[in-house]
Amino acid sequence: xxxxxxVTGLGIISAIGNNVSSFWESLSQGRPGxxxxxxxxxxxxxxxxxxxxxxxxxxxxxxxxxTELLDRFAQxxxxxxxxxxxxxxxxxxxxxRARTAIVTGTSAGGQxxxxxxxxxxxxxxxxxxNPLSVPRIMANAGASQISMRYGITGPAWTVSTACSSSxxxxxxxxxxxxxxxxxxxxxxxxxxxxxxxxxxxxxxxRVVSTDTCRPFSRDRxxxxxGEGGAMLVLEPLExxxxxxxxxxxxxxxxxxxADAHHITQPSVEGAAAAMRCALADADSNGEEIGYINAHxxxxxANDPAETKAIRxxxxxxxxxxxxxxxxxxxxxxxxxxxxxxxxxxILALRNGVLPPTANYTTPDPECDLDVVPNVARETRVSAxxxxxxxxxxxxxxxxxxxxxx
Amino acid sequence: xxxxxxxxxxxxxxxxxxxxxxxxxxxxxxxxxGLDSLDGIHVAFGLESEFDxxxxxEELPKLKSVADIVKGIQELLARKGAA
Numbered sequence: 222x223x224x225x226x227x228v229t230g231l232g233i234i235s236a237i238g239n240n241v242s243s244f245w246e247s248l249s250q251g252r253p254g255x256x257x258x259x260x261x262x263x264x265x266x267x268x269x270x271x272x273x274x275x276x277x278x279x280x281x282x283x284x285x286x287x288t289e290l291l292d293r294f295a296q297x298x299x300x301x302x303x304x305x306x307x308x309x310x311x312x313x314x315x316x317x318r319a320r321t322a323i324v325t326g327t328s329a330g331g332q333x334x335x336x337x338x339x340x341x342x343x344x345x346x347x348x349x350x351n352p353l354s355v356p357r358i359m360a361n362a363g364a365s366q367i368s369m370r371y372g373i374t375g376p377a378w379t380v381s382t383a384c385s386s387s388x389x390x391x392x393x394x395x396x397x398x399x400x401x402x403x404x405x406x407x408x409x410x411x412x413x414x415x416x417x418x419x420x421x422x423x424x425x426x427r428v429v430s431t432d433t434c435r436p437f438s439r440d441r442x443x444x445x446x447g448e449g450g451a452m453l454v455l456e457p458l459e460x461x462x463x464x465x466x467x468x469x470x471x472x473x474x475x476x477x478x479a480d481a482h483h484i485t486q487p488s489v490e491g492a493a494a495a496m497r498c499a500l501a502d503a504d505s506n507g508e509e510i511g512y513i514n515a516h517x518x519x520x521x522a523n524d525p526a527e528t529k530a531i532r533x534x535x536x537x538x539x540x541x542x543x544x545x546x547x548x549x550x551x552x553x554x555x556x557x558x559x560x561x562x563x564x565x566x567i568l569a570l571r572n573g574v575l576p577p578t579a580n581y582t583t584p585d586p587e588c589d590l591d592v593v594p595n596v597a598r599e600t601r602v603s604a605x606x607x608x609x610x611x612x613x614x615x616x617x618x619x620x621x622x623x624x625x626x
Numbered sequence: 627x628x629x630x631x632x633x634x635x636x637x638x639x640x641x642x643x644x645x646x647x648x649x650x651x652x653x654x655x656x657x658x659x660g661l662d663s664l665d666g667i668h669v670a671f672g673l674e675s676e677f678d679x680x681x682x683x684e685e686l687p688k689l690k691s692v693a694d695i696v697k698g699i700q701e702l703l704a705r706k707g708a709a
Contacts, residue, residue, distance in 0.1 A: 267680075267682075267683065425667070425671060426667065427667050427670075427683045427686060431683060431684075442683075442684075443683075483662070483664075484664065485663070485664050486662065486663065486664075521687075522663075
């Protein structure tokens with residue numbers, strides 16, 4: 222069995238929108254959500270900017286008592302799921318609940334809750350930590366909460382591969398639906414990065430920009446961290462059409478690779494291999510790809526390596542495709558990046574508008590692709606890639622096809 | 627003073643890189659020592675603790691040798707003394 226797979230629901234919460242329509246409005250207007258951080262004491266950091274979800278109040282989304290069990294990252298997973306499942310308008314039956322998979326990605330999981338708890342213990346010398354710490358901190362909290370909320374009893378698990386986490390999650394869910402191992406899947410990821418200990422570890426890596434995030438621009442100074450979550454609902458294309466669901470895009474291919482190279486430096490060959498695997502999985506020669514939502518972190522190392530990898534995979538066709546990094550607007554959301562960027566990619570296919578690379582100032586000869594600088598472009602493309610390349614050299618790439626017309 | 631700084635720099639590098647201090651000289655370059663960017667930030671972290679200074683992100687990629695580090699630390703210490 223080899224079924225075509227449809228995306229029938231999207232949900233998102235991010236620095237540039239608390240739902241799919243506001244997210245798209247920001248993306249299509251090239252409006253970044255990068256601002257001075259407000260969730261931490263900025264005077265303690267070398268960098269000042271972040272892509273926080275602005276004015277986030279959990280009580281607008283959850284009952285007070287519910288929030289006691291939910292770390293911020295799990296809240297984001299549930300908020301995105303609510304929108305995605307609502308859009309897909311799934312008619313739940315006990316049979317479908319048992320045949321639905323949940324695969325979530327996160328890099329840090331509930332580390333904010335761990336940070337808060339250990340602060341009480343180590344610094345304030347309190348003898349105890351909150352008894353709900355374990356269920357808050359566990360990386361699978363998002364997947365577990367989704368399963369309980371919707372009564373979904375099929376396969377559910379969590380993937381943690383740093384910045385590739387949610388592409389790996391979506392890809393595995395895709396393969397399950399395609400093979401017939403599941404009849405529906407909720408897949409994506411979430412991340413909450415703005416807490417003291419975790420931000421300090423990123424500061425120490427010296428990859429966070431003291432300016433803003435300027436992917437592919439010669440004056441780029443690094444990445445900007447962001448938070449949020451995004452989820453996709455996947456189901457077989459044929460049955461989605463049969464039940465009258467709106468098919469937003471086809472998820473057509475998934476490819477993975479490991480660099481086996483260096484724990485933080487990217488490898489051109491590893492990134493290229495993942496893109497080639499994804500194209501092969503989609504039965505595509507690459508000529509149909511008109512847009513790539515790049516990993517595009519805005520670090521010195523990533524952007525030239527990704528440019529070389531795209532050139533190596535696409536050859537002369539690299540001149541004919543557009544490449545943008547929406548991280549310039551919603552920040553690098555680590556384990557949520559693949560999911561948030563999948564939403565961006567699907568909306569680009571569906572709306573015939575390619576979101577830009579914001580904050581771009583100066584061409585870099587080492588990043589000489591068409592990076593859609595600053596202004597969105599009306600272009601209808603029939604297929605697109607979404608790239609994720611993680612620290613640790615673990616790469617995951619998705620291929621989406623338009624179903625318009 | 628530079629002599630003392632050089633010795634302290636080499637000691638920090640030897641500890642972090644797990645190598646014999648005698649194998650690191652004031653003339654050693656990062657390339658000769660086989661250091662990559664991750665080693666670079668690790669060494670900078672050790673130096674910041676040792677000398678109680680902050681090495682700015684944009685200065686780090688400019689450092690290519692032990693002599694560069696010693697010069698940079700001298701400047702940071704002078705700035706700190708003047709402040």
